[in-house]
Amino acid sequence: MFLLTLTIINTYLLNDVNSDLINVFQHIKVNHTALINDLRAFFSAKLNNPETYYALRKEFNNTDDAYLKALLFIYLNRHGFQGLCRYNLSGVFNVPYGHYKKVYFPENEIIITASKLKHAILMNDQFSQAFRRARKGDIIYCDPPYVSLNKTANFTSYAAGGFSYEQQIRLAQLAEKACSRGVHVVISNHDMPVTRALYTKSSNIKSFNVRRSINAKSAKAKSVKELIASYIPSNI
Incomplete structure (x- = not known):
């Protein structure tokens, strides 16, 4: 979830409930050069095999070293199955090995991210807290865990504890309230009857x-529908 707080967006707040992601951002912001130098060793061909992947995944789940955890999170994201970020009900990262012959090292992306994070406030909290900080004229972009396309898709939990349908409802309610006090809110999600029911009351949809390939039973990407719901204050 992203909260943008100036008209020309040269200062903004990034909030995400996933503490591992915010931890990575924090280390990129503090010293991205050191992070890149240390991360490079994890992208050696010697570490691109299932035995090493699962050993490093176990270390990631057990370590309390924030810097090591940031390095391993990026390694797991690039070497794991289709870039998934998934945890079980106990909060254990459990994405399987991706079996890629060659893994891309995201050096340029880290450098670009570092330049953007110079002007960012980082926050690891519930989305309701980010809404409380918004003021008239602000823009909030919300990218929640999407409503599942089908029952079998419910295996995915982006963060420990998941994201329930009740939270989807709460997000839509907060968006409507924020709009009424002059905050422009944008939400993305799958385009389904259930999501349209959440947003159609007060938003433009x-x-x-989009093309999606996160499907273990299919080698081909499939087209799915997404939506953008915009809550635009009347004074804009």
Whole structure:
């Protein structure tokens, strides 16, 4: 979830409930050069095999070293199955090995991220806390864990504890309230009857097709519909 707080967006707040992701951002912001130098060793061909992957995944789940955890999170994201970020009900990261012959080292992306984070406040909290900080004229972009396309998709939990349908409802309610006090809110999600029911009361909805390949039973990407719901204050 992203909270943008100036008209020309040169200062902004990034909030995410996933503490591992915010931890990575924090280390990129503090010293991205050191992070890149230390991370490079994890992208050696010698470490691109299932035995090493599962050993490092176990270390990631057990370590209390924040810096090591940041390095391992990026390693797991690039070497794991299709870049998934998934935890079980106990909060254990459990994405399987991706079996890629060659793994891309995201050096340029880290450098670009570091330049953006110079102007960012980082926050690891519930989305309701980010809404409380918003003021008239601010823009909030919300990218919640999407409503599942089908029952079998419910295996995914982006953060420990998951994201329930009740939280989806709460997010839509907060968006409507924020809009009433002059905050522009944008939410993305799958385009389904259930999500349209959440957002159609007070928002403008745009639908579009995207290509998705996160499906272990299919080697081909499939087209699915997503939506953007915009809550635009009347004074804009």
